Amino acid sequence: MGLTTLKDYLSDWTLEGRTRSQVADTVMALAETSIRISELVARGSLGGRLGQIVSKAGEFDEQKEIDLLTNGMIAEALKAAPVAALASEESEHPITLNPDAPLLVATDPLDGSSNVDANVSFGTIFSILPRHPASVGEAAFLRPGSHQLAAGFVVYGPHTALVLTVGLGTQIFTLDRSTNTFHMTSRNVEMAAETTEYAINSSNARHWDDPIRIYIHDCENGANGPCGHDFNMRWTGSPVADILRILTRGGIYLYPGDRRKGFHQGRIRLIYEANPFSWLIEQAGGKATTGRDRVLDVVPSSLHQRTPLICGSRYEVDRVVRIYSGQEFKGDRSPLFGRRGLFRALP
Numbered sequence: 001m002g003l004t005t006l007k008d009y010l011s012d013w014t015l016e017g018r019t020r021s022q023v024a025d026t027v028m029a030l031a032e033t034s035i036r037i038s039e040l041v042a043r044g045s046l047g048g049r050l051g052q053i054v055s056k057a058g059e060f061d062e063q064k065e066i067d068l069l070t071n072g073m074i075a076e077a078l079k080a081a082p083v084a085a086l087a088s089e090e091s092e093h094p095i096t097l098n099p100d101a102p103l104l105v106a107t108d109p110l111d112g113s114s115n116v117d118a119n120v121s122f123g124t125i126f127s128i129l130p131r132h133p134a135s136v137g138e139a140a141f142l143r144p145g146s147h148q149l150a151a152g153f154v155v156y157g158p159h160t161a162l163v164l165t166v167g168l169g170t171q172i173f174t175l176d177r178s179t180n181t182f183h184m185t186s187r188n189v190e191m192a193a194e195t196t197e198y199a200i201n202s203s204n205a206r207h208w209d210d211p212i213r214i215y216i217h218d219c220e221n222g223a224n225g226p227c228g229h230d231f232n233m234r235w236t237g238s239p240v241a242d243i244l245r246i247l248t249r250g251g252i253y254l255y256p257g258d259r260r261k262g263f264h265q266g267r268i269r270l271i272y273e274a275n276p277f278s279w280l281i282e283q284a285g286g287k288a289t290t291g292r293d294r295v296l297d298v299v300p301s302s303l304h305q306r307t308p309l310i311c312g313s314r315y316e317v318d319r320v321v322r323i324y325s326g327q328e329f330k331g332d333r334s335p336l337f338g339r340r341g342l343f344r345a346l347p
Helices: 006-016 018-042 065-078 113-118 200-209 210-224 239-249 269-282 314-325
Strands: 053-059 061-064 083-088 103-111 122-132 150-156 160-166 170-176 181-186 197-199 252-255 287-289 309-312
Touching: 006 018, 006 170, 006 181, 018 065, 018 122, 018 150, 018 160, 018 239, 053 083, 061 065, 061 113, 065 083, 065 103, 065 113, 083 269, 103 113, 113 122, 122 210, 122 239, 122 252, 122 269, 150 239, 150 269, 160 239, 160 269, 170 239, 170 269, 197 239, 200 210, 210 314, 239 252, 239 269, 252 314, 269 287, 269 309, 287 314, 309 314
Parallel strands: 083 103, 197 252
Antiparallel strands: 053 061, 103 122, 122 150, 150 160, 160 170, 170 181, 252 309, 287 309
């Protein structure tokens, strides 16, 4: 018996109701579009100047040609799906598709697109929500991540992988390029509860708040510190690549807020990135927090709201939460001591 295809997996899941069938149709539309995107990005520079910056989106974000191309591809594909509106990181306002349809989709069409020219893995992230209330405007999307019906992301790397949850565990599918079919290659992923790897951009250490500085100091101390074992640091700068590695190998991903202007709430978008990542992590047995709150409980106040994100192996996430709550500010592991660690903060 061969590997289960994405279509077969969703067909089995849809036996229990009409809403599931509509969600499955939407997932398939996104998956089929991701195949086209994978073909586009696989051409690299042969496909044109895909990494060329064509506009600015806010103070810190730049839009590349590939961002706008993939955004258009997804919007066009979802016109044939039961989707009322699409909210995209690349669009200031939601795009109305089929106003009477029952679902909403939020997406980052090409997360990590700054890596396009460097041939580093990047991907497409999506979240599917029920349309409630009747509005298809911005307010319709301002609901906590716990309301998601499906979430996933596609990583375009040496192979193309689709990571998906419909609330029954986290599944990983791999694209067979000979048939353009996604086959399940990891069923019901179970993350390791403990880890020896963490992912953070340590170049921002001087801007971190005390809890993050203390936690990373503990990791750097390794077996000689309160963690009791050594750690390795991994950081690609492409969230989908880091999250996939953590799902399959265990680890903790940290993108905290910091003291820089515009970074107090981090840089991860709550609706397009943090919510789908967090549900996938939780469905695999991990945890996801802002440092103080469960990510999936946060009610967005704006479409492009940002949030700190700390997620991964549950024991390490719990450790960070305890530091934030003050439970681990003991003895020489105090906020003051944290500032005297390997990463020094400027006054």
